[in-house]
Amino acid sequence: NAGVTQTPKFQVLKTGQSMTLQCAQDMNHEYMSWYRQDPGMGLRLIHYSVGAGITDQGEVPNGYNVSRSTTEDFPLRLLSAAPSQTSVYFCASSYDAGGRDTQYFGPGTRLTVL
Amino acid sequence: SQELEQSPQSLIVQEGKNLTINCTSSKTLYGLYWYKQKYGEGLIFLMMLQKGGEEKSHEKITAKLDEKKQQSSLHITASQPSHAGIYLCGAESDSNYQLIWGAGTKLIIKP
Numbered sequence: 001n002a003g004v005t006q007t008p009k010f011q012v013l014k015t016g017q018s019m020t021l022q023c024a025q026d027m028n029h030e031y032m033s034w035y036r037q038d039p040g041m042g043l044r045l046i047h048y049s050v051g052a053g054i055t056d057q058g059e060v061p062n063g064y065n066v067s068r069s070t071t072e073d074f075p076l077r078l079l080s081a082a083p084s085q086t087s088v089y090f091c092a093s094s095y096d097a098g099g100r101d102t103q104y105f106g107p108g109t110r111l112t113v114l
Numbered sequence: 115s116q117e118l119e120q121s122p123q124s125l126i127v128q129e130g131k132n133l134t135i136n137c138t139s140s141k142t143l144y145g146l147y148w149y150k151q152k153y154g155e156g157l158i159f160l161m162m163l164q165k166g167g168e169e170k171s172h173e174k175i176t177a178k179l180d181e182k183k184q185q186s187s188l189h190i191t192a193s194q195p196s197h198a199g200i201y202l203c204g205a206e207s208d209s210n211y212q213l214i215w216g217a218g219t220k221l222i223i224k225p
Contacts, residue, residue: 004156031211042118042202043215050211058212090156100145100206103213105156 001026006091006106013081013113021076021109023091029104031094032074033058034066036087037108043090049074050098081113116141116207120216127193128224135219137203139184145206146186147213148177152199160188160201190221198223 007022025032033048045058049068063085065077074093078085089109094101117140127133137146145164149157161170166181174191190197203216 035215040123040217042217043204045212048211056211092157098211102159102162103147103149103157103204104159105149107156108154 003027004091004093004104004106006089006109008109009107010110011112013078013111015081015083015113017081019078019081021078021089021091021111023074023076023106024072025074025091025093025104026072027093027095027104028071029093029095030071031096031098031101032068033092033103034064034074034076035090035092036060036085037090038087046076046089078111081111083113085111086113087111116205116214118203118205118214118216120201120203120219122219123217124220124222126222126224129194130192133190133193133221135188135201135221137186137188137205137216139205141184141208143179143181143184143186143205146177146179147204148186148188149202149204150199151202151218157202193221193223195223195225197221 004025030051034046035043044060047066049055091106092103094103119138121136148160151157161177163179169178176189179186200218202218204213207214
């Protein structure tokens with residue numbers, strides 16, 4: 001099993017550009033989520049999904065969109081990048097649909113917005 | 115809303131020494147997770163605690179959950195360079211489907 005994979009590993013954007021961060025898991029997990037990690041602030045939940053076709057907002061959803069058309073994939077879209085979105089983004093998945101279970105994390109995407 | 119506070123924020127320890135990291139919640143703790151992160155990498159699951167008084171160990175790392183204090187501690191015995199990294203605690207919040215996280219404790223091991 002590859003576990004949770006994320007692409008790209010690094011990305012530099014200009015303000016106003018859009019892009020999609022890819023996340024995939026091959027463990028047949030129902031729950032998937034996106035976090036951002038900023039210095040001194042820990043992980044903050046952006047969006048999550050409890051199954052294909054079902055998504056919901058987390059703590060910091062503004063400026064981001066998600067969709068879940070398959071169990072395996074959970075892409076995160078930045079609509080119009082802003083410098084405040086410079087961060088490290090982690091995708092995670094867990095077997096339990098409620099997310100109350102061990103979370104498996106991807107290696108992260110380091111995004112810089114100029 | 116529930117918050118998790120980790121202490122200390124950073125820690126420098128001589129190799130071979132013991133150390134403790136704490137994670138304190140502003141509300142009742144139901145499920146508490148400990149993860150380790152190395153720079154530039156994702157988070158690796160260490161342990162999950164679910165019941166007050168529960169204690170789990172893996173190699174030289176022991177985690178405990180004190181329900182009354184709303185706190186969990188992570189203890190490393192005879193620290194090694196491989197223990198260096200950032201340790202994060204996460205907890206099941208009172209919001210369904212969402213975990214909350216501490217800001218992390220950065221551990222440096224001096225040889």
